[in-house]
Amino acid sequence: MEMGLRNGLRDKRTVVAQLREELSLLIEKEKLVTGDRLPTELELTGRFRISRPALREALKLLEQDGIINVVHGKGRFISATAALRVERPITCFESVTDMVRRFGYQPNNKVLSISEEEPDPEIAKALALNSSARVIRLERLRMQNDKVIMYCVDYVPRSAIPGRLDDLDWTGSLLDLLEKHYQRPKMSTATASAVMLPQHIVDRNNLHDFGPAFLIEEIAFSDAGLPVAYAQDYHRGSAFSFSFVRK
């Protein structure tokens, strides 16, 4: 039986954040299934050596996620939705580079253009920029062998990346670059749709065989809740599919 939280001093997160993780682990380890009851608050506070308010905040988060149900006077129970799991849902934020690798590709990224420009009103609004601010526009292809599997356009505030644009390597993960110079995106709001590639993109890059594209338009936010990137990612339909849970 474990006692106390795992990474005593090393973990800078709040007790609640750690607890939340510990509780998820507990459910997994103890192989609790739908309908099973969680240990009582008394037992959990004793086991992890934390206070009831902290524990309750963590449990409340699991409850909001639909992992557990609470019945006043009885206890907390594993809900049926907890069993619904997909391996890496689209609702988990990660860099495009990582996502593509997970599909088993070892992509080669080709920069089509990199420029500094005045943002469209739509993009300025998405990035919460004032009227004078400028953006960096990055246009890339992701290739698997010689096949184009993605066409990507990214916008980041010019102020996020200091220095000359030509001095940087834009072939890697944009998130890594943002982390180094600014703030790493931690979450996003996204809209997905099925489209054909814009004709001029097809013509310019000889993408006549690209077929239907899975388009994700996404605004990425830092930990502090600031928008730090706007992306339009066109995924070759035949090369990608995305899973998620609905509840």
Added chain:
Amino acid sequence: MEMGLRNGLRDKRTVVAQLREELSLLIEKEKLVTGDRLPTELELTGRFRISRPALREALKLLEQDGIINVVHGKGRFISATAALRVERPITCFESVTDMVRRFGYQPNNKVLSISEEEPDPEIAKALALNSSARVIRLERLRMQNDKVIMYCVDYVPRSAIPGRLDDLDWTGSLLDLLEKHYQRPKMSTATASAVMLPQHIVDRNNLHDFGPAFLIEEIAFSDAGLPVAYAQDYHRGSAFSFSFVRK
């Protein structure tokens, strides 16, 4: 300045649940925007006449939703994501009928075929059926005026719907039908991709102008965690887009 929670006695929900709602309302009413600071815990506990632990549980929920972010020692601040909250993300389970209506369509559903058959191994597995069980296959078009906006194929266990198939009205919500005869689906696992409609579907229904389709393949589960339906929904790409949050 309001004092205490609104619906004093009538509201049977927990204080935390009410608070969560009150806080959302507060943000709206006070027209708080990205970067603004929320009132302090001290002020909020005073205003709503509730304890700090209860308040903190509610705030933790808003935090998990990405509506606010906390800085230890400074306060709580409205996140940029709060402004573009998607009211109904794709991760919220609902019937196709309801979803389509939300897009502003008043669809007319046309049944192409309804039949009882032996399931493909893939479908039998998705519905956790034993080898002898049979399924109902329902093939439909959803029309807006005379335009086809969706092509849908649904599979449900034969045992879920008793009686003769011809005696039922299949033009409505399949979820409603399942609720009446069996168990209403409450959640699902889904996979989305961008495809073209299968050629034979295009030919048979004169859908040459359908364009790229947003395909959602979905296994729906009941409250008890039992699979009750398998669906393939092809959405006309130009007519639908789906939002969600990643974190």
Added chain:
DNA sequence: CGAATGTCAGTTGTCTGACAACATCATCAA
């Protein structure tokens, strides 16, 4: 004068202990 350090008030993070409200079950009395 400038930079590092100390102090203080304000805010969030965490803990302790207590009581209320609800669910379950054993006990007891009619």
Added chain:
DNA sequence: TTGATGATGTTGTCAGACAACTGACATTCG
């Protein structure tokens, strides 16, 4: 047998306290 009652275990809520962090200002030292 059955209904009332109370004991016990559980979650819901409250009150107060202290710790840890932030920012601003004052102080000290070079």
